[in-house]
Amino acid sequence: MSEAEFKTRHPGLAWLAKMAWRDSRGQRRLLALFTLSIVFGVGAVVAIQSLRSNLSDIIEVQSRALLGADLVLRSQQAFGVEMDAFMADLGGQQTREIRLRSMAFFPGSSGSQFVQLRALDGPYPLYGEMETEPVELGPNPNDWQDGVLVEENLMIQQQLAPGDSIRLGDAEFRIAGRLVRVSGESEVSGFFSPRIYLTIDQLQETGLLQEGSIINHRAYFRFPDGLTETIQEKLQEARNNLFVDYGIRRETAENRQERVERILANLFDFLNLIGFIALLLGGIGVAGAVHIFLQQKVNTMALLRCLGASSGLAFQIYWLQVSVVGMLGALVGAMLGVGIQFLLPIPLRAFLPFPIEVQFDPGAVLAGLLFGWLIVSLFSFVPLLKIRGVSPLKVIRSSVGNARPMRRDPLFWALIMAIVAAISTFSVLQTQQWTYGLAFVAGLGGSLLLLAGLAWLLRWALRLSARRSGSFAWRLGLSNLYRPNNRTLLMVVSIGMGVLLIHTLFLVRAALLHQVEGQDTGDAPNVILLDVQSDQLDDLQSFLSDNGFSALETLPIVTMRVAAINGREMRELREDPDAGISHWIFSWEFRNTFRDHVLDNATVIEGEFVPRYDGPEPYPISLSENVLDDMKVGIGDRISWNVQGVRIETVVSSVRLIEWEVGRQNFNVVFPLGTIEDAPVVYAVTVRARDRAESSSLQASLTQRFPNVSMLDLTLLFETINNILDRAAFVIHFMAAFTIATGLTVLAGSVVTSRYQRIKESVLLRTLGASGAFIRKLLMIEFLLLGFIAAAAGILLSIVSTWALLWSMFDLELVLNWQGSLLTLVSVVALTLITGLLTTRGIASQPPLAVLRREEG
Amino acid sequence: MTEQSIPAPPILKLEKVIKTYHSGHQSLTVIRDITFTVPPGESVAIIGPSGSGKTTLLGICAGLDQPSEGAIELCGHRLDQLTEDQRAEVRNRKLGFVFQNFQLIPTLTALDNILIPLELRGDRKAREQALDWLAKVGLADRGHHYPVQLSGGEQQRIALARACVGNPEILFADEPTGNLDDETSQQIEDLLFETHARIGNTMVLVTHARELAQRCDRVLRIRSGHLEEVTDHVRS
């Protein structure tokens, strides 16, 4: 044999495949189980990616329908002569809309409801469609023969049918049909106040268009050639003067598309990361299972080496097995993902501003396959690396150790870095921001470590307590968690991670709901009456006390816009890029109040609050801390206001820090008494209703007496928020459930790989006289403990992470919900127990002799 | 040795081989300075009490392990100077190994187990030769059985077929009958010497069994790390 003969020969790929196939004999079911570990992760990623690409395709095609027009101009007051002239000059097809919220009363059922009225002078939308029932109604309210269009949900709630009547303000109309959907709007947009379409003439009849009410004016444009450069130039020109003077906001189809895309991107990034966690856990699970699988193969490997196989060849045989199995898992996962892709839109539908057409997306499937396979390959490389070091000497001496510990293997570290790099790349690509992506990886790694640490502590504590006072079965069951080669930490971490995710979502949601609901206790107001005119105030108050209510707060409101800051006109500030004043200040219709005291939920943090002022302008005003930066003002700065054409000069004399609460009317700007009482004032009156029944009856009688007064019923609002959170939570929980499912498959895989060891133990115990029932009891205890440790560690960590999340992102307090946590704990323990018992079936009944004989061979 | 024949170069040659095991702070020298050669075609038995280093020595001779010091030449290759993968190559081409506990691959059938060494070489006519050897060890009808379905003696016969199928120049056997009852041991012994006689290869075997040692050309005893010729050896 010459030196050249030592060049590594390879018996060929076909042989490799054959050998890999033969070697998997008797363990194919086990290998199939590994694949399950990544099925759910790949499924989640494929589903989310496919859906995402479906949606972006739709958005691309329907970008104009999202806005319903090429351009929308909005104002919080009537447009006025100058704007009318400007818009006439823009040309194209135009539709005007007036939008306001009000009460609707249904004489047929005596029901009433807070609604949004949308009065049109022509067809809407100019792109896309308004789906109505009956279909013939069409998109133009002028064709509805004096009828109005009512949102379908409201019709159902109030048991209305076309032809019934509806009272709006002073007028009563016939319901012409139902509004099914308007393109560009999701179902959620009608959740708080259902939509009613009518003509502008009809709206005039209602008498609801009063000074001081919150009214939104819109003009929709459709241009024959889209947004041409000429039009854009005109808009650009008006932006810094006309639009500032009249507080006009504009939005183009392109702006809207970007906005929708951004929102969807955030949603999908988030869902994708959850899917990714499931995939990663699967990867870790595969690595763990492959590790045990390979341990059983050490002897075969040593023998192959002994018979002349190179270390590379032995590696290839097993890598091929794992790799093929990984590919299969990814394939099954991709199929699952495509299935989910068709299901997921159902709960998501309410949030999407257009109907979804689900389409098979080969790119997403390919990406999912590739990524799933990559994860399996990378993770299983870790245990595979070890087999390079298997010495042929092992055949003659089983005690021979591995060549060297993994820690000293540079390839091991290179692999770990490759894994971290792959994960980081994925999450940075996903979040499209370095910081977020890396923070996600760090958070994930940290959670895994913390989970493992917590689990370790729990196990240790359990053992300590069992040593003191545990029955024999308990101590034995517990010691199973410590058996050599145990995968306890792996199993706990993979199940615990799912628990952590789900329970965190649960706690965040509880905190959000608590924030809303929590204030609905004691004497806090929960009904707000809006747009009460000055001359109605006395009547309203006596009406309230007649009905057993008392006005808790009566808040005067004067609407005004900012005209100048420190002597610089808003037009000028708009053109000055260095002014740094927030967009909204230019067009915002401020609802300011006057009073002689600071409310109990606010504190003066700077300057001095002036309760009453009888001097000349500038009037000393108090600002809320949150507008300071947006207006770029501080104590002593001057603000000029435009109160329906009249200018008022003010100076900032104090700053309040407000604790914002739902149900409390808070004000950015408070004037002292003696200043603006003579300006056009409307009032908001807050009252307290004991329950929904009481608020409903108030609503019914109120609508009849004061048709222009709107009632915001917070008890109803809670329900609505709850409803929205429910739907959002469903989608997220659905994804998080994939992590749990992955955790359980990892558990099943680990248990099955330890099956032989368990059989030996059980046989030994039985030769010593233990009954089959005793063995089963041991197994039960083991899985109970395992489930408990995983769930407890996940729940504990989720409490900490939720606290951190709420504190840093929402500034909310953590609300613990023991029943919910207990339910999570019990369900996870039950799931673990069931999975464990299913995978250990038959262990307690193996005939001892057969097992002992097999030992000899 | 007659004048006419030039002595053939030895097939196995150990020179000043030392093997020391280190475990923790302690070290144990199992083999101290062993030098010996085996000419082609010879059968050699290595005997010695349990724990004396027989397996260690055989492992070093077969290139399964490396000596701490010294040189080993097998079929003209300096085993101590090759890389692990090159030694694997030599093992595949030049030698066969029979183990005390058979060491069949449990997931492969008897026939497939025999095939492995040839397949590793990429040999195309492997199957015929394997079937041939299956017949030679008297198990022609058991080729499709898995190791668990075979008795100990049958397993060892398959192992022997596997060791010989590649026509190795030298066959190593570490207590090949150690796990078998007397009667089966006898059958394996016979088979071992039959094949030795048939292919005329070199054979180095480690054994406890006196009669097995007796049938070899030469018997060496390992004692406190040294190898000594057993002079009272009478070939039966």
Ligand SMILES: Nc1ncnc2c1ncn2[C@@H]1O[C@H](COP(=O)(O)OP(=O)(O)O)[C@@H](O)[C@H]1O
């Ligand atoms: N890896 C090792 N580390 C330390 N000592 C070892 C190792 N392998 C074998 N030994 C020791 O070397 C001696 C010889 O072992 P061995 O070659 O198996 O003897 P034999 O086969 O003659 O019974 C024994 O005392 C054994 O304990």
Ligand SMILES: [Mg+2]
């Ligand atoms: Mg030995």
